[in-house]
Amino acid sequence: MNILTFETNEELNKVGGNIIASLVQTNPYAVLGLATGSTPIGIYQELIRTYQNGHVSFKHVTSFNLDEYVGLPEGHPESYRTFMNNQLFNHIDIPLEQTYVPNGNAADLASEGARYDEMMSTSKQIDLQILGLGHNGHIGFNEPDEVLSSGTHLVQLKESTREANARFFNSIDEVPTQAITMGVGTILKAKMIMLVVRGRDKAAIVKRALQGPITTDCPASLLQTHSNVVVLLDKEAAGEL
Numbered sequence: 001m002n003i004l005t006f007e008t009n010e011e012l013n014k015v016g017g018n019i020i021a022s023l024v025q026t027n028p029y030a031v032l033g034l035a036t037g038s039t040p041i042g043i044y045q046e047l048i049r050t051y052q053n054g055h056v057s058f059k060h061v062t063s064f065n066l067d068e069y070v071g072l073p074e075g076h077p078e079s080y081r082t083f084m085n086n087q088l089f090n091h092i093d094i095p096l097e098q099t100y101v102p103n104g105n106a107a108d109l110a111s112e113g114a115r116y117d118e119m120m121s122t123s124k125q126i127d128l129q130i131l132g133l134g135h136n137g138h139i140g141f142n143e144p145d146e147v148l149s150s151g152t153h154l155v156q157l158k159e160s161t162r163e164a165n166a167r168f169f170n171s172i173d174e175v176p177t178q179a180i181t182m183g184v185g186t187i188l189k190a191k192m193i194m195l196v197v198r199g200r201d202k203a204a205i206v207k208r209a210l211q212g213p214i215t216t217d218c219p220a221s222l223l224q225t226h227s228n229v230v231v232l233l234d235k236e237a238a239g240e241l
């Protein structure tokens with residue numbers, strides 16, 4: 001693992017944005033795995049700036065998002081589709097039909113994961129997967145458990161995850177109880193993974209994920225088995241390493 005620690009968020013965003021922009025400059029047909037949450041927003045802003053300066057085009061890029069809540073109506077401000085449109089897609093030249101997010105309103109939620117994996121396999125392998133980290137070690141919405149699923153699948157969200165995400169809703173009652181998420185197997189198939197973590201409140205889980213035992217009890221620890229992971233940390237998140 002290549003672990004990089006940054007003094008400021010600006011520096012972290014620049015490096016994160018550069019990694020993605022350089023990949024797309026080298027391979028305009030790159031397939032990006034994208035993440036939501038507050039962590040990647042600064043990196044997306046950096047990418048938008050690079051695009052606006054004319055240094056990169058996303059015209060031929062395809063993207064697959066990690067996860068989506070179940071049951072939020074289309075256009076709900078907190079759905080991950082809306083988040084991606086607002087934070088990135090509406091500000092760059094990627095055609096929306098080349099951007100994929102699991103369908104949290106699929107008539108058959110149990111088979112939505114298989115449909116999503118099928119779509120991913122008809123496209124190429126993900127070149128770069130961006131990941132944030134949950135306080136309990138989740139990646140995407142792969143929650144700590146005795147067993148983890150490999151492919152994209154339906155999950156029940158842990159109460160701790162719903163509480164952590166309640167800040168984006170009017171109350172915790174509005175936070176969905178289920179989500180569709182890429183599985184750990186899907187994530188590990190990406191050619192390169194960029195894990196991004198910020199803040200003192202994530203320092204302990206960063207240590208567990210990067211230096212602790214590889215266990216399904218901390219899904220992010222499985223990233224230790226991947227041969228091409230870059231980790232971008234602010235100095236607070238790196239505080240316990």
Ligand code: GLP
Pocket residue numbers: 035036037038039040066067131132133134135139140141161165
């Ligand atoms: C959410 C998302 C994850 C995200 C994580 C951290 O629940 N499903 O993909 O990485 O939790 O979120 P944040 O970046 O806001 O701390």
